[in-house]
Amino acid sequence: GAGVSQSPRYKVAKRGQDVALRCDPISGHVSLFWYQQALGQGPEFLTYFQNEAQLDKSGLPSDRFFAERPEGSVSTLKIQRTQQEDSAVYLCASSHPGQEKSGANVLTFGAGSRLTVL
Amino acid sequence: AQSVTQLDSQVPVFEEAPVELRCNYSSSVSVYLFWYVQYPNQGLQLLLKYLSGSTLVKGINGFEAEFNKSQTSFHLRKPSVHISDTAEYFCAVSDRPDDYKLSFGAGTTVTVRA
Numbered sequence: 255g256a257g258v259s260q261s262p263r264y265k266v267a268k269r270g271q272d273v274a275l276r277c278d279p280i281s282g283h284v285s286l287f288w289y290q291q292a293l294g295q296g297p298e299f300l301t302y303f304q305n306e307a308q309l310d311k312s313g314l315p316s317d318r319f320f321a322e323r324p325e326g327s328v329s330t331l332k333i334q335r336t337q338q339e340d341s342a343v344y345l346c347a348s349s350h351p352g353q354e355k356s357g358a359n360v361l362t363f364g365a366g367s368r369l370t371v372l
Numbered sequence: 373a374q375s376v377t378q379l380d381s382q383v384p385v386f387e388e389a390p391v392e393l394r395c396n397y398s399s400s401v402s403v404y405l406f407w408y409v410q411y412p413n414q415g416l417q418l419l420l421k422y423l424s425g426s427t428l429v430k431g432i433n434g435f436e437a438e439f440n441k442s443q444t445s446f447h448l449r450k451p452s453v454h455i456s457d458t459a460e461y462f463c464a465v466s467d468r469p470d471d472y473k474l475s476f477g478a479g480t481t482v483t484v485r486a
Contacts (some may be wrong), residue, residue, distance in 0.1 A: 260416065287473075296376075296462050296476030310473065311374070345416070361474075363408075363415035 256280075258364035259266045260346050266370045267336045275367045277329045279348030283362075286329050288321055289345040291366070297345055303329060336371045374398055374465040378477035385453055386485055388445070390399075393448040393480045395463030405446040406464040406474065407437055416462065423469045434463060458484045 259278040267273050279286050284305055289297035300312040305326040314321070318336075323329040326366075333340055343366040377380040379394040397403060407419040407462025437448045446463060460481050464474040 271454065285472075296378075296464070296478050297474075298476070299473045302473065313473075333486075347416075361416075361418065364419070365413060365415045 255298075258346055258362050260312055260344075260364035260367050262366065262367060264343055264368050264370075266372065269337060270325070270335050271371075273336055273369060275331045275333075275369070276365050277279055277331070277346030277348075277364060279327065279329070280350075281327075283348035284326075284352055286323060287347045287349075287361070288331050289327070289347065291343040292343055293342070300331070300344075301357055302337065308362045323360045334371075336369075339369050339372045373405065374400060374467055374475045374479065376460075376463050376465050376475055376477035378480050379465055381478065381485070382481050384483045384485065387455055388452045390451050391453050391457075391482060393461050393463075393482070394412045395446045395448065395462075395477060397444050397446065397465045398466060399444050402467055404469050405437075405439060406466070407435070407446075407448050408429065408462045408464060408476075409433075410460045410462065410479075412459070419448070421462075426460050454481070454486065455482050455484050458482060 261276045270339050286303040288300040291297040301321045302310040303323045306323050318334045320332045345366045347361045347363045375398045376382050377396045385391045393485040405422040407420050408416040410416050419435050422427045422429045422439045430436045460479045462479045466474050
C-alpha cells in the first residue's frame, strides 16, 4: 500500500480483556517497529522486527504484551488482560532496507491505534 | 540510553511570526538527531535530521534546526509560520544513524493563530 496502515484506529476495551492491534507496513519494507505513545508523552519503543524475526523486544512493558510478524509483512501486537495503564496510542512504523544501509531515516509511521481501557 | 528534553509543552504563535522549539539531549559520543511532526489524526512525519556534517540542517516546509554540540541542543526554527503548521512536534535522538530505536521527547504543541 501507499502507507503504513493500522487497525483498528480506535479500540475501547474493558479491563482484563485481550486486544489485538494490526499493522500493515509498506510493501517491501523489511524493518517494522512498534511504539507506545501515552497521553502527553512522546512515543516509546516497544519492539523491532527484521522480516519475521523479532530482534529486539526490550521495550515491551510486561509479559502481557506480545508481538508477531509470522510472514514478514503484517504484524500484530497483542495485549492480554488489559490494564488501565495500557491506554495509549500504539504506533507502527516500517522502513526500507536499502535506505537503512545508507543511514537515511526513512521510517514511515502509521496513524496509530488508540486503545482506551476502562 | 539517550534521552531528550523538550523544554516547552505548548507554544502559541501568531501567523507569519517566527517560532523556535527547544530540544536538549543527553550527551553522548555519537548522536543522531531528528525532528518529527504529527498533524491531527496522522502519523509522525520526518521534518529533518542531523547525522553528520553541517550543523545547520534544512528540512521540509521551511523548517531548519541547528545542532550545537557544546550546548547539547537541537532547536527547531521557522521564520514565518502558517496556520497549517499547527501540530505537535517531537525531537528524537538515536545512537545509530539508521534511526533504530528512537528516543523521543514529550513533544511541543504549536498552535498558530490568525
